[in-house]
Amino acid sequence: MVAIRPRAERRNDSNGGVAFEADVLVLGGGPAGTWAAISAAERGARVVLADKGFCGTSGATAPSGTGVWYVDPAPAQREAAMASREAAGGYLQSRHWMARVLDETYAQSNRLAEWGYPYPAGDDGQPRRNSLQGPEYMRLMRKRTKSAGVTILDHSPALELLVDDSGAVAGASGVRRQHEDSWTVRAGAVVVATGGCAFLSKTLGSNGLTGDGYLMAAEAGAEFSGMEFSNAYAISAAFGSVTKTLFFGWATFTYEDGSVVPGAASKGGRKAIARALSQGPVYAQLDKADEQVRATMRASQPNFFLPYDRTGIDPFTERFPITLRLEGTIRGTGGLRITDDSCATTVPGLFAAGDAATRELICGGFTGGGSHNAAWAISSGSFAGRGAADYALQTKRAPDTSVRRAGTAGLQAAPQRALDPAQLARAVQDEAYPYEINYFRNADRLTASLGRLDQLWRDVTDADAAAWPDLIRTREGAAMLATARWMYRSALARTESRGMHWREDHPQPDARQRHYVTSGGLDEVWTAARPHDEGALVEAAE
Amino acid sequence: MIEIIDPERCTACNICVTACPTNVFDKTEGLPVIARQADCQTCFLCELYCPEDALFVSPFAEQPQGIDVVAARQSGLLGSYRRAVGWTEETEHLREADRSFRLFGQ
16 A cells, blocks of 8 residues: 655745755655655655765665664564664763664664665575665665655755754755756754765765754754764775775785784784874785685675776785775764654754764764664664654744754855865864874874864854855855864863773873763854763663 | 766766766766866765766775776776676665674674
């Protein structure tokens, strides 16, 4: 039976673009965004999903393969799954959240099977649902999003949120880059699922992931949590884009002269690789993979082999130069702060899901491979979609309510000439990429970098509004800049080492700092400590 | 990054223009063109979505290589990724080939 679902209504737009009236607007069409859109539609909401690129190929998941934290509901297995990464994450996880994410991921993954996802079977004939192929998964998610009655706007980056007189979020607007016109969606609630920020580092599938949703949310007053957990770097061929942490677990890492880099490893030895790369080239060879592992790798992740097959390198028998690409908050765990089980943010009407939201609740300050991240996208997307739908259907704002545009940097007239977006991006990358600032952190270098970043922010706010076609790039640059400032202020505030956050000048964990670092603000960036778990649970119950 | 639209294979269906997540291609009166090569994120997804195997993405993410269309055709690489993930009729069985579960926890 096919349910007839209410669709968002298209309205005439006096500005010549397109306008829609909806209950829920989802920004971003990766896993979190599509799960949010489907879940909101299933609650009876009229939903629009706006993607910067193409829903189905956008985001870090689509071109990759990812593990999924799919765990059998047997209590012993669940307990082991929750306990396994608590130490690595610095004991900042919440058991309440881990349990509900495991439940939701299990249920939704089983729905993927019903929808036709071609899960493989193990030797016992039983399905194996702890891995997803990105192209296949996201093609299916696009189809399910459409069949749920969601209106998809492709190639439609959002530029700013709309906010009503009470400060509640009431929609968003952006541009349709293939039509060179604008879109506006008035909505009762907005889900930010725009992913993390990798600073255009060319780590696989990340060039649309520039922190746009962070900036828009912050302009409406949203807060962040865990932005110090933002210094993940991934291994790829020096010339290529394909990263795959898991496979480099079978690698030996060598210097130019062929000698082994001491302590270098994909897991637990990446800092040694970074140190060696600061001195000169580093090479990898997947020589620890036996014949069976090699065959399994090839069958499981065809994308991993593209850089090698197409350059005539046999990665198992020949060594090749590697690099580390910054993954920022994509594999970091910081993001928009979530205040309750519906993935609400601190701003009414604004919800967050996927990498755009903090993953500390299930990962603490560290995440290895995609497993937890993929589970978080599925479950937080589903929670946020339902939460946004329920909120919008309960509050029912009148369609003629007056709203204002919340956007700032790059969107407002100002006396100075508009900035060159390419220059802006490079200036931010110069602060975010270097290992000696972001990976090996200390107070002096973070403070100096923040001085330069704060000056850059003043330059951005003094500059005139960007014009087409620089508008999108300018907003991306401003978002990356704002992201770097929340990251480094938070990193400065956490005077210890915990999770992936590592301070040279405070190399040990400090038991008194087993708390969350909240941050926010644009012209003035602030941080505050928030107690872990006990405190958070009290707050959620209020 | 994207290097080639093979004019002998391309039917101007413009799926690549739509499917590219970073908006690298432009529609024209004739065949689509690579209008913003520097914006390519080397994700190889346009190759998967091209039904004619007319596209070739070089694995070099930072620099264009200037690959020759005839050389690309002769290399047998056009469509190789689409075949490998099982998105062609002859290779459909490979959609279920993922055995990552054997690698987890090793």
